[in-house]
Amino acid sequence: MSGVWIISEKRRQSLELLNIGRQLADKMGTHAAALLYHDREHAEDCVSHGADEVMLLPPLAGEEPAESRIPAIAEEAKKGDPDLILLSATPRGKNMAALLAARLNVGLVSSCTQIDYDEGSKTLVMERLAYGGAAVQKVVCSARPAMATIPPRTYETAMPKSGRQGNIRELPSPSSSAIKVIERKVKAKEAKDISEARVVVCVGRGMEKEEDLTIARQLAEAVSGSIGCTRPIAEELHWLPEELCIGLSGIQVKPDLYLGIGVSGQVQHVTGIRNAKVIAAVNKDENAPIFKASDFGIVGDLYDVVPKLISELKK
């Protein structure tokens, strides 16, 4: 047996994984299979988007965590012996992938940004970032199946084709996990997706108070842009939602203009803006690393500079 498997619980992510999964399966001369969490309608969807087979995991009891699916998935993987298993690099996807890789005792390439199949040597060569984004690491997995997590939006969603046929089957019920979920707190609202924004104004820790976000918003408005932020703003201060965190552990953006205010420009952040056409920054420290990564930089206090920028932009 063989095949390329994708494991996903969200529609969009499964279609993204199917895109690259199907391409690789074709190159490798094998089939593509999707392992989904109990959604029949979604299963048909995956078939029309390229899955030859869909395996459905039955629903979980209320306090069971996603992890209780690991034993069933691992059993199925041992039987099916896939060449490659792909998951999304979201918090849950990364956790499930690591536990599954540990259970199967195989390699896992985390936050993989590119996968190529070398037909000569019949190996999968994968790329990821290392050293906070300062380096590109090329790796191969030495055990079967190879595994990788792929950041959301690395690939477009697969194109549907009518008339595709696929086999849909149910997997055994999940087992019971030692850990229990006693409460679920759902995020109040999903933040606007900025991965396709044309202009991004990024707020860093140089911002002193949460109320001061107003001036960042005014600046964003003046350049018709969206607000993004660094990791400390989202995860330590919680001033903005995590979806707006740009960088290695957040999202990649590729705007025409990135304008950082009070952002130091550590490599983990800058790696998320490398595809911006123009990078500009305001920082009061002339030695801040952001200036080495910028096309245009203003050395100055953001509280002085931003209002001036807004009025100049309005002219």
Place this chain on the structure above:
Amino acid sequence: MPTVIACFKWVIDEAYIRRGPSGDLDFSSVDYKIGEYDRNAIEEAVRLKEASGAKAIAVTVGMPEAAKGVKDALSRGIDEAYFIADSSFGNLDSSQTALILTEVIRSRIEHYDVILCGEGSSDLYAQQVGPRLAEQLGIPCISFVQKLSLAKDQLVAERRVDEGIEVITAPLPALVTVLPDINVPRIPGVKDTLMAGKKPTAKIIKDDLPPLSEPLVRTISLTSSRMERSCERFGTDAAEIARFVGSLRKKGVIG
């Protein structure tokens, strides 16, 4: 008295890595540090110790030079350390590191309640040592935790998942990987550094361990990804602000 173990990695400080002439990585002027998020793991171990009278142990696998990191960990409030060192331990993959940690924790630390790891190392950020270690030890793993407390024979953790937060209970012993917002790592003072030298460290060498497993992920190349930008500087007076906005307009990136 509970025992809490914090695992950490002594890593290259990525801020000092330069781009070599042919796009290679220039490590010639690098410095080292305890991985960013491993500092949160150490701090959480010390915080649990202060809250419940636990013993806090640190464990690291690395090159002999990581001795500095062991001292750093001890100066941050850890009581004792296990230092597994060999000059060939600079490029282990996560599965190898997890197996070495498993071996040492199993054979040398009789009793433990919680193992803490950072959510990922600052250098390779594969985010796998924690889950692999838990799997090898046969204990539950709770990843991406931003709040943690210990009750009698279980822990309660708030972990980040795709939709928000899940509050989890797990029987002890358990392994937890922590996010940066779980705490603010303390900065050791002179006295802490002096005290660190007096705390016990068990040194373990390669010969004390079973033969090393093969890596499951092999690195075939590492190249610099640093980008070149024009780095033009502007001042803050009216003329400079106008020139800055003009430059953006000229590039056609704003209306």
